[in-house]
Amino acid sequence: MMLIFGLMLLLLLQTAACLEFNCRFNQSDPCYAALGHKLNLKMVDASIYHLKIQKRINNNPDDPVCRVKNDKIKECDLFNNRAEVTVINGTLIINRVIRADSGNYTLKLDGSNGTVTSTDLQVNVEAPIGSVEVSISCSSNGMKSVSCSSDGDQLIYSWTLNGESMMDGNTTIELNEETDGNIICSVKNHVSHGQKNIRVKHCPVIQMSLIALGCVSLILILLFITACHFYKRKQLQSTPAPAGDTELVYAQISHDKHKKSEKNKSESLPTADVEYAAVRPQTKRKEKKEEEVQYGEVTFTPNRSNALQESKEECVYSQVQRR
Known part of the structure; x- marks a missing residue:
């Protein structure tokens, strides 16, 4: 040969x-x-x-x-x-x-x-040999994998590290973490030959591990914050809005007649009694903070002393303002 x-x-x-x-x-x-x-x-x-x-x-x-x-x-x-x-x-x-x-x-x-x-x-x-390409990849344990490739027929590979011959015939070789220096991949066949020289350095195992750990931690934190945000948002959406509160409003109402009749009756009638009635206002939404005018129907029953003078029940509509 x-x-x-x-x-x-x-x-x-x-x-x-x-x-x-x-x-x-x-x-x-x-x-x-x-x-x-x-x-x-x-x-x-x-x-x-x-x-x-x-x-x-x-x-x-x-x-x-x-x-x-x-x-x-x-x-x-x-x-x-x-x-x-x-x-x-x-x-x-x-x-x-x-x-x-x-x-x-x-x-x-x-x-x-x-x-x-x-x-x-x-x-x-x-076919003659084309350009020779060499690549280096680092594994998580610090080992280095060096690969060589080229075009052509019947290719034969050989390696040298810092001038010393290494194994022949393989397109990929494994180097330990401490390996450093110049490595040459030589490729030949019966009609041509070529080679590529590349510098081999230490793989940054610790630095790569810290970067990977930091990236994983950041991703976990972002996922946790996102999950909390969606959980609170779901809780707010699933809680039904409370119906409008029903309040009892007390209104002070006086039996007011027309001014003329009031003067006539002021001598014979006792002072108008103050009565309190429960008024159920219309339902209101919480969001509205403005005061609303409510109208309620109040039925008065006259005192016994006034029964003779007023025989009919009076319906008085009053404008009630909540306190």
Whole structure:
């Protein structure tokens, strides 16, 4: 495996524009190509041999074939007339690799003397690595969880803390509370690699706990105040408003006649008796504080001394004002 990676690094020419890979049909190791990037497949001198490149799908003569003669592509159904595929100086060049380019290929050489030789090559296409992202989360017990992620195919992860290697192959690692320093997540596959450096600090366990406790306490206090408010409001709404009070009002009423008759009778009649009668006023609401004028019907029974002079009951309406 280390030999493969070493060969891949030697063959990889990375520029600002694209990734470029060089492989040979007679190599024993698989050929890796980056999706969307350039692949050069070295064949032989196409001016000497008639070449036939066949992609083995079902291992039969009907598999796609591309014939090359005099350094030019002839009768090619392998690459479906793709303009980005050319042959230059005996090298098959694919300027923009697609996933369909993965597979097993056989190169057959037809010599001028009638000899036929063949060689095989395995081509693997992988998506290169995108940007590497690292995140840190703290748990309630002070432990730290560090996660790493990236785009691409066949990703391999590795970690280093303050320059020392840690476990490989995991996208997430757990660190204890005392861990501090620089941590690096490295991501690679057969066609690219990337890494991200991040600073690891202590998790503020006590501070986080106090903040959480304070928030919970505040919420409980607000809930209690709200519950008390609604309880009192419900009590007030459920208590029926008292009916209007009935009061007994005593009125001092004098038997007043017309002024003329009063003078005539003043000599013969005793002083008008003061009588008290119970008057039931109209019901009033508590909210009204203003004095109300009540009218009540009062029936007087004359004294025996006046029975001869006044034979009929008199109904006197008086304006009664509550005290």
